[in-house]
Amino acid sequence: MERGELQTELLEAVRALKEQVSNSDSLSVGIDWRKSSGTATAQVETVYANREEMLKAVRREMGDCQLCPLGKTRKNLVFGEGNPEARIVFVGEAPGADEDEQGHPFVGRAGQLLTDIIVKGMKLKRKDVYICNILKCRPPGNRNPQPEEISKCEPFLKKQLRIISPEIICALGTFAAKTLLNTDVPISVLRGRFHLYEGIKLMPTYHPAYLLRNPSAKKQVWEDIQMIMKEAKI
Ligand code: URA
Numbered sequence: 001m002e003r004g005e006l007q008t009e010l011l012e013a014v015r016a017l018k019e020q021v022s023n024s025d026s027l028s029v030g031i032d033w034r035k036s037s038g039t040a041t042a043q044v045e046t047v048y049a050n051r052e053e054m055l056k057a058v059r060r061e062m063g064d065c066q067l068c069p070l071g072k073t074r075k076n077l078v079f080g081e082g083n084p085e086a087r088i089v090f091v092g093e094a095p096g097a098d099e100d101e102q103g104h105p106f107v108g109r110a111g112q113l114l115t116d117i118i119v120k121g122m123k124l125k126r127k128d129v130y131i132c133n134i135l136k137c138r139p140p141g142n143r144n145p146q147p148e149e150i151s152k153c154e155p156f157l158k159k160q161l162r163i164i165s166p167e168i169i170c171a172l173g174t175f176a177a178k179t180l181l182n183t184d185v186p187i188s189v190l191r192g193r194f195h196l197y198e199g200i201k202l203m204p205t206y207h208p209a210y211l212l213r214n215p216s217a218k219k220q221v222w223e224d225i226q227m228i229m230k231e232a233k234i
Helices: 003-023 051-062 097-102 109-121 147-164 173-181 208-213 215-231
Strands: 030-036 039-046 088-092 130-133 168-172 195-197 200-205
Touching (some): 051 147, 088 147, 109 208, 109 215, 130 147, 147 173
Parallel strands (some): 088 168
Antiparallel strands (some): 030 039
16 A cells, blocks of 8 residues: 555544544444555444444344344334433333334333323423333233343443433333342332432333332322433423
């Protein structure tokens, strides 16, 4: 390679890096430094211009995931959806029948209640926040997630949360709260105050499906949501 060409490639690599760094604070760049005939050449392998592209890359990485047995029984892998730049992320447990059918999180009865909390309660739009789950695939018969399933799936959630890096995470229900906080303390004790997940404020609250069965707990959920709104200055 000519000296001039090498300079151009290096300048392009630096420009791409600068662009990445200015677009986000949590980026990964793959630079492939190779030696060919005694001359170093640089090639930017993966340049994700923004968080949306980075989330798409995680989705591509999951592909037709078969890391746990749920890959065989699911209809759709429910990755998560919403604003890649969201300030608030809601994390639920796992897709139910409606979510499995449609491929979107929280679209059944519990989902309608979560939408009401976001839209009527917080005066936001669903597309302003990001919504996802601990497990991306439906456990048959809506049984509880198994530890093996959680351990295979959680790394993808961690990547999503690192990319979005929201100000606040709202963990919906026992499994989301216990998994993210790595604790066995019950949700009734965890809720009502902020905890820290990798430096991000996390509010545990009751799952909307629990609220459908126990409407009297709506008051406590509203208290938790109001704390989130106060913290986020909504
Ligand atoms: N319950 C969840 O935890 N997540 C969904 O997406 C739907 C119902």
